Amino acid sequence: MAVERAAGGSSLIDVLDRVLDKGIVIDAWVRVSLVGIDLITVEARVVVASIDTYLKYSEAVGQSVPVARPALESRPYDELAAENQALRAELSSAAGSRQAVARRRRPGA
Amino acid sequence: MAKKTTKLKARRAIKRVVPAAKTATKAPREKAASRRATDESQVAVAESLRGKYVYCVIQSADSLKFGAAGIGDNGSEIHTVHYRDLAAVVSDVPLGILDSTRENVLAHERVNEIVMRDHTVIPMSFGTIFKTRDDIVQLLRSAYDAFGDVLSKMRDKMEFGLKVLWDRDSIVKDIEDEDEGIHRLKNEIALQKGSTYFARMQYGRAIDAALQSRSERYGSEILDRLRDVAVASRINKPIGDKMIMNAAFLVSRDQEAAFDMRVKSIAAEHEKLTFKYTGPWPPYNFVNIRLKLERV
Numbered sequence: 146m147a148v149e150r151a152a153g154g155s156s157l158i159d160v161l162d163r164v165l166d167k168g169i170v171i172d173a174w175v176r177v178s179l180v181g182i183d184l185i186t187v188e189a190r191v192v193v194a195s196i197d198t199y200l201k202y203s204e205a206v207g208q209s210v211p212v213a214r215p216a217l218e219s220r221p222y223d224e225l226a227a228e229n230q231a232l233r234a235e236l237s238s239a240a241g242s243r244q245a246v247a248r249r250r251r252p253g254a
Numbered sequence: 255m256a257k258k259t260t261k262l263k264a265r266r267a268i269k270r271v272v273p274a275a276k277t278a279t280k281a282p283r284e285k286a287a288s289r290r291a292t293d294e295s296q297v298a299v300a301e302s303l304r305g306k307y308v309y310c311v312i313q314s315a316d317s318l319k320f321g322a323a324g325i326g327d328n329g330s331e332i333h334t335v336h337y338r339d340l341a342a343v344v345s346d347v348p349l350g351i352l353d354s355t356r357e358n359v360l361a362h363e364r365v366n367e368i369v370m371r372d373h374t375v376i377p378m379s380f381g382t383i384f385k386t387r388d389d390i391v392q393l394l395r396s397a398y399d400a401f402g403d404v405l406s407k408m409r410d411k412m413e414f415g416l417k418v419l420w421d422r423d424s425i426v427k428d429i430e431d432e433d434e435g436i437h438r439l440k441n442e443i444a445l446q447k448g449s450t451y452f453a454r455m456q457y458g459r460a461i462d463a464a465l466q467s468r469s470e471r472y473g474s475e476i477l478d479r480l481r482d483v484a485v486a487s488r489i490n491k492p493i494g495d496k497m498i499m500n501a502a503f504l505v506s507r508d509q510e511a512a513f514d515m516r517v518k519s520i521a522a523e524h525e526k527l528t529f530k531y532t533g534p535w536p537p538y539n540f541v542n543i544r545l546k547l548e549r550v
């Protein structure tokens with residue numbers, strides 16, 4: 146069949162396939178935090194967790210693992226899970242106390 | 255009525271201002287006196303705050319503009335934020351979490367394509383907003399070496415997508431005609447009286463195996479034909495049962511025409527296959543830089 150090249154942005158599926166988890170990826174929790182946390186004050190900083198470039202030519206179809214899922218970090222799962230839980234707790238307690246403030250003031254408003 | 259509006263405002267304040275631990279632990283007493291005033295000013299601040307959305311990172315010491323093509327209703331101005339010879343391509347957006355709507359996602363891609371015309375880009379994944387210009391400078395500074403290294407590896411290279419699909423039924427028909435064993439099995443099933451269960455099982459397995467090997471043969475043949483016009487390739491999982499190959503190729507700018515011609519001639523040789531050929535893309539499939547936040 147004859148084939149014509151289509152511009153990248155012409156297929157939403159192709160775009161989604163790429164932009165959601167490839168290229169420079171900042172994890173979801175960080176994405177939320179960036180909007181709230183001041184990087185330039187000393188609260189937090191962005192660090193590079195991993196860099197991968199794929200500059201090999203595949204030898205055969207079906208041999209390579211799914212793209213953009215390299216081993217994330219060498220830290221053990223338990224440690225990450227614990228950190229995740231701690232962060233969640235922190236988030237929910239922060240949100241909780243705000244809601245409490247909102248609830249308390251309603252009767253007087 | 256008054257009750258309602260304050261409640262609404264309070265909710266909005268919660269939603270838009272991400273609760274940093276610090277704010278939450280502030281003594282409620284401190285707030286009590288001017289609670290209303292604080293809340294209202296917070297809402298006002300949240301609404302007037304603009305953040306910077308990052309599309310990609312390029313190499314450039316000069317400040318650049320790429321027109322009003324950014325995310326948002328009015329197409330905000332695309333500009334750059336610099337650290338040494340690196341630049342983040344950004345535009346102003348309201349501070350908050352950005353939904354991955356069709357418009358937003360396509361705008362992200364569109365800006366990357368505009369920038370790519372004259373620059374090598376490392377694309378950012380969708381949806382990263384920083385509070386201030388200084389935060390982005392901080393990002394560029396902390397990942398300076400990583401970005402510089404990847405930019406030099408990607409210099410003057412672009413990604414192209416190639417998906418290959420087939421019409422499964424017509425291929426099955428071909429296999430039945432060409433493969434003697436399968437042909438015989440099929441006849442047996444048609445002629446056999448009584449249970450054909452075993453023969454049908456055998457037939458199904460034979461067809462699956464034949465389809466598998468045929469799709470692999472097509473795949474490696476196509477990969478071989480493109481090897482000398484591409485720098486690298488990545489094979490992704492096919493989507494759906496009609497797709498037999500879902501690949502991305504990294505191609506040098508000076509080989510773009512050769513790659514293009516080769517794809518077209520491969521497609522012309524394969525009557526039975528459908529080719530979906532896209533690009534140029536930023537090198538999404540060839541770069542993966544993961545960033546995380548660390549408390550200091």
